[in-house]
Amino acid sequence: MPYRFEDLKKNCQTEWRAYIEHSFVQQLGDASLAPEAFQHYLKQDYLFLIQFARAFALAAYKSPTLSDLRQAKEGLQAIMDVELDLHISYCKEWGISEEELANLPEARATLAYTRYVLDTGNRGDLLDLHVALSPCMVGYGEIANWLNSRRETVRGKNNPYDAWIAMYESDEFQDAMRAEILWLDERLADVSPSRFDQLNRIFSDATRLEIDFWEMGLKQSD
Numbered sequence: 001m002p003y004r005f006e007d008l009k010k011n012c013q014t015e016w017r018a019y020i021e022h023s024f025v026q027q028l029g030d031a032s033l034a035p036e037a038f039q040h041y042l043k044q045d046y047l048f049l050i051q052f053a054r055a056f057a058l059a060a061y062k063s064p065t066l067s068d069l070r071q072a073k074e075g076l077q078a079i080m081d082v083e084l085d086l087h088i089s090y091c092k093e094w095g096i097s098e099e100e101l102a103n104l105p106e107a108r109a110t111l112a113y114t115r116y117v118l119d120t121g122n123r124g125d126l127l128d129l130h131v132a133l134s135p136c137m138v139g140y141g142e143i144a145n146w147l148n149s150r151r152e153t154v155r156g157k158n159n160p161y162d163a164w165i166a167m168y169e170s171d172e173f174q175d176a177m178r179a180e181i182l183w184l185d186e187r188l189a190d191v192s193p194s195r196f197d198q199l200n201r202i203f204s205d206a207t208r209l210e211i212d213f214w215e216m217g218l219k220q221s222d
Ligand SMILES: Cc1ncc(C[n+]2csc(CCO)c2C)c(N)n1
Pocket: 045, 048, 049, 052, 075, 076, 078, 079, 083, 135, 136, 137, 138, 140, 141, 173, 210, 213
Protein backbone atom coordinates (compact mmCIF):
# COMPACT_ATOMS: atom_id res chain seq x y z
CA MET A 1 0.00 0.00 0.00
CA PRO A 2 1.45 3.38 -0.94
CA TYR A 3 1.77 5.82 1.97
CA ARG A 4 -0.35 8.95 2.17
CA PHE A 5 -0.41 12.11 4.28
CA GLU A 6 -3.29 10.59 6.26
CA ASP A 7 -0.85 7.87 7.49
CA LEU A 8 1.43 10.49 9.07
CA LYS A 9 -1.56 11.78 11.04
CA LYS A 10 -2.79 8.30 11.94
CA ASN A 11 0.60 7.34 13.38
CA CYS A 12 0.56 10.21 15.85
CA GLN A 13 -3.17 10.57 16.36
CA THR A 14 -2.93 11.45 20.06
CA GLU A 15 -0.51 14.32 19.44
CA TRP A 16 -2.44 15.48 16.37
CA ARG A 17 -5.75 15.71 18.29
CA ALA A 18 -3.97 17.41 21.22
CA TYR A 19 -2.73 20.05 18.75
CA ILE A 20 -5.99 20.59 16.84
CA GLU A 21 -8.26 20.53 19.90
CA HIS A 22 -5.92 22.29 22.33
CA SER A 23 -7.57 24.34 25.10
CA PHE A 24 -6.05 27.49 23.57
CA VAL A 25 -7.99 26.70 20.38
CA GLN A 26 -11.20 25.89 22.27
CA GLN A 27 -11.00 29.12 24.28
CA LEU A 28 -10.25 31.13 21.15
CA GLY A 29 -13.35 29.61 19.57
CA ASP A 30 -15.73 30.20 22.48
CA ALA A 31 -14.32 33.72 23.08
CA SER A 32 -13.19 32.91 26.64
CA LEU A 33 -9.45 33.20 25.90
CA ALA A 34 -7.69 35.84 28.03
CA PRO A 35 -6.68 38.78 25.79
CA GLU A 36 -3.20 38.70 27.37
CA ALA A 37 -2.75 35.07 26.26
CA PHE A 38 -3.85 35.88 22.72
CA GLN A 39 -1.59 38.94 22.58
CA HIS A 40 1.38 36.93 23.81
CA TYR A 41 0.66 34.23 21.23
CA LEU A 42 0.23 36.78 18.44
CA LYS A 43 3.48 38.58 19.20
CA GLN A 44 5.36 35.30 19.25
CA ASP A 45 3.58 34.19 16.08
CA TYR A 46 4.84 37.35 14.38
CA LEU A 47 8.40 36.24 15.21
CA PHE A 48 7.52 32.67 14.23
CA LEU A 49 6.24 33.79 10.81
CA ILE A 50 9.47 35.64 10.04
CA GLN A 51 11.40 32.39 10.58
CA PHE A 52 8.80 30.40 8.64
CA ALA A 53 9.16 32.84 5.75
CA ARG A 54 12.84 31.83 5.74
CA ALA A 55 11.80 28.16 5.72
CA PHE A 56 9.67 28.76 2.60
CA ALA A 57 12.64 30.55 1.03
CA LEU A 58 14.68 27.44 1.83
CA ALA A 59 11.98 25.35 0.15
CA ALA A 60 12.38 27.56 -2.93
CA TYR A 61 16.15 26.98 -2.87
CA LYS A 62 15.62 23.21 -2.59
CA SER A 63 13.02 23.10 -5.39
CA PRO A 64 14.06 21.10 -8.45
CA THR A 65 11.06 22.09 -10.60
CA LEU A 66 9.18 25.24 -11.52
CA SER A 67 6.00 23.93 -9.90
CA ASP A 68 7.80 23.25 -6.58
CA LEU A 69 9.35 26.70 -6.80
CA ARG A 70 5.93 28.25 -7.37
CA GLN A 71 4.46 26.45 -4.38
CA ALA A 72 7.29 27.74 -2.14
CA LYS A 73 6.75 31.25 -3.46
CA GLU A 74 3.02 31.05 -2.72
CA GLY A 75 3.71 29.95 0.87
CA LEU A 76 6.12 32.85 1.37
CA GLN A 77 3.64 35.26 -0.20
CA ALA A 78 0.77 34.07 2.04
CA ILE A 79 2.90 34.72 5.12
CA MET A 80 4.02 38.18 4.00
CA ASP A 81 0.76 39.45 2.51
CA VAL A 82 -1.96 37.76 4.57
CA GLU A 83 -0.86 36.31 7.89
CA LEU A 84 1.63 38.97 8.96
CA ASP A 85 -0.80 41.73 7.93
CA LEU A 86 -3.47 40.35 10.28
CA HIS A 87 -0.93 40.12 13.11
CA ILE A 88 0.23 43.68 12.59
CA SER A 89 -3.32 45.06 12.47
CA TYR A 90 -4.42 43.09 15.57
CA CYS A 91 -1.32 44.37 17.41
CA LYS A 92 -1.99 47.94 16.26
CA GLU A 93 -5.49 47.71 17.83
CA TRP A 94 -3.80 46.89 21.13
CA GLY A 95 -1.20 49.63 20.86
CA ILE A 96 1.70 47.31 19.99
CA SER A 97 3.78 48.95 17.24
CA GLU A 98 5.72 47.16 14.49
CA GLU A 99 8.91 48.49 16.04
CA GLU A 100 8.05 46.86 19.36
CA LEU A 101 7.24 43.62 17.54
CA ALA A 102 10.56 43.63 15.72
CA ASN A 103 12.48 44.02 18.99
CA LEU A 104 10.72 41.31 21.00
CA PRO A 105 12.79 38.43 22.33
CA GLU A 106 11.79 35.02 20.98
CA ALA A 107 10.18 32.66 23.50
CA ARG A 108 11.84 29.25 23.88
CA ALA A 109 8.87 27.55 22.19
CA THR A 110 9.28 29.86 19.17
CA LEU A 111 13.01 29.24 18.99
CA ALA A 112 12.61 25.47 19.32
CA TYR A 113 9.93 25.08 16.65
CA THR A 114 11.30 27.44 14.01
CA ARG A 115 14.91 26.30 14.31
CA TYR A 116 13.81 22.66 14.25
CA VAL A 117 12.06 23.20 10.92
CA LEU A 118 14.98 25.15 9.44
CA ASP A 119 17.49 22.54 10.60
CA THR A 120 15.38 19.68 9.22
CA GLY A 121 15.15 21.46 5.88
CA ASN A 122 18.87 22.21 5.81
CA ARG A 123 19.91 18.67 6.60
CA GLY A 124 17.33 16.90 4.48
CA ASP A 125 15.66 17.24 1.10
CA LEU A 126 12.50 19.03 -0.01
CA LEU A 127 10.29 16.19 1.24
CA ASP A 128 11.79 16.37 4.76
CA LEU A 129 11.17 20.11 4.76
CA HIS A 130 7.57 19.81 3.52
CA VAL A 131 6.80 17.18 6.15
CA ALA A 132 8.24 19.49 8.83
CA LEU A 133 6.05 22.34 7.49
CA SER A 134 2.89 20.24 7.12
CA PRO A 135 1.51 20.40 10.69
CA CYS A 136 1.56 24.17 10.27
CA MET A 137 0.17 24.17 6.71
CA VAL A 138 -2.55 21.58 7.31
CA GLY A 139 -3.20 22.04 11.03
CA TYR A 140 -4.45 25.63 11.02
CA GLY A 141 -6.91 24.97 8.20
CA GLU A 142 -8.14 21.90 10.06
CA ILE A 143 -8.43 23.92 13.28
CA ALA A 144 -10.67 26.50 11.56
CA ASN A 145 -12.89 23.70 10.23
CA TRP A 146 -12.99 21.95 13.61
CA LEU A 147 -13.97 25.21 15.33
CA ASN A 148 -16.76 25.74 12.80
CA SER A 149 -18.08 22.26 13.54
CA ARG A 150 -18.45 22.97 17.29
CA ARG A 151 -21.62 24.35 18.84
CA GLU A 152 -19.52 26.18 21.47
CA THR A 153 -17.78 28.31 18.84
CA VAL A 154 -18.88 31.97 18.74
CA ARG A 155 -18.66 33.74 15.39
CA GLY A 156 -19.02 37.42 14.48
CA LYS A 157 -18.57 40.54 16.54
CA ASN A 158 -19.15 38.72 19.84
CA ASN A 159 -15.83 36.96 19.42
CA PRO A 160 -12.75 39.25 19.40
CA TYR A 161 -10.83 36.44 17.69
CA ASP A 162 -13.28 36.05 14.80
CA ALA A 163 -10.84 37.52 12.24
CA TRP A 164 -8.33 34.83 13.16
CA ILE A 165 -10.84 32.05 12.41
CA ALA A 166 -11.99 33.84 9.26
CA MET A 167 -8.43 33.95 7.91
CA TYR A 168 -7.83 30.21 8.23
CA GLU A 169 -11.27 29.19 6.95
CA SER A 170 -10.77 31.37 3.84
CA ASP A 171 -10.54 29.75 0.41
CA GLU A 172 -6.93 30.88 0.11
CA PHE A 173 -5.79 28.90 3.16
CA GLN A 174 -8.09 25.95 2.56
CA ASP A 175 -6.77 25.70 -1.03
CA ALA A 176 -3.16 25.89 0.21
CA MET A 177 -3.92 23.14 2.72
CA ARG A 178 -5.37 20.87 0.04
CA ALA A 179 -2.46 21.59 -2.33
CA GLU A 180 0.02 20.63 0.42
CA ILE A 181 -1.79 17.34 1.12
CA LEU A 182 -1.84 16.53 -2.61
CA TRP A 183 1.87 17.34 -2.98
CA LEU A 184 2.71 15.10 -0.01
CA ASP A 185 0.44 12.25 -1.17
CA GLU A 186 2.28 12.16 -4.51
CA ARG A 187 5.73 12.01 -2.87
CA LEU A 188 4.83 9.66 -0.02
CA ALA A 189 3.43 7.09 -2.47
CA ASP A 190 7.01 6.23 -3.53
CA VAL A 191 8.85 6.04 -0.19
CA SER A 192 10.15 2.89 1.54
CA PRO A 193 8.97 1.83 5.01
CA SER A 194 12.25 2.98 6.61
CA ARG A 195 12.08 6.37 4.87
CA PHE A 196 8.46 6.68 5.99
CA ASP A 197 9.55 6.06 9.60
CA GLN A 198 12.06 8.93 9.34
CA LEU A 199 9.37 11.23 7.95
CA ASN A 200 6.94 10.14 10.64
CA ARG A 201 9.43 11.20 13.29
CA ILE A 202 9.69 14.65 11.71
CA PHE A 203 5.90 14.98 11.49
CA SER A 204 5.43 13.93 15.10
CA ASP A 205 8.20 16.30 16.32
CA ALA A 206 6.69 19.26 14.49
CA THR A 207 3.21 18.41 15.83
CA ARG A 208 4.56 18.29 19.40
CA LEU A 209 6.22 21.66 18.84
CA GLU A 210 2.84 23.08 17.70
CA ILE A 211 1.34 21.86 21.01
CA ASP A 212 4.16 23.61 22.89
CA PHE A 213 3.40 26.80 20.96
CA TRP A 214 -0.21 26.81 22.22
CA GLU A 215 1.03 26.04 25.75
CA MET A 216 3.43 28.98 25.49
CA GLY A 217 0.50 31.26 24.58
CA LEU A 218 -1.75 29.97 27.33
CA LYS A 219 0.91 30.26 30.04
CA GLN A 220 2.45 33.38 28.53
CA SER A 221 5.84 31.75 28.94
CA ASP A 222 9.01 33.26 27.54
C1 LIG B 1 2.59 28.40 15.34
C2 LIG B 1 1.89 28.52 14.02
N1 LIG B 1 1.63 27.39 13.32
C3 LIG B 1 1.00 27.49 12.13
C4 LIG B 1 0.62 28.72 11.61
C5 LIG B 1 -0.11 28.82 10.31
N2 LIG B 1 0.74 29.11 9.17
C6 LIG B 1 1.96 29.64 9.28
S1 LIG B 1 2.73 29.79 7.75
C7 LIG B 1 1.41 29.12 6.96
C8 LIG B 1 1.38 28.91 5.48
C9 LIG B 1 1.47 30.13 4.67
O1 LIG B 1 0.83 31.24 5.18
C10 LIG B 1 0.39 28.81 7.85
C11 LIG B 1 -0.91 28.22 7.47
C12 LIG B 1 0.92 29.87 12.38
N3 LIG B 1 0.58 31.10 11.95
N4 LIG B 1 1.54 29.74 13.58
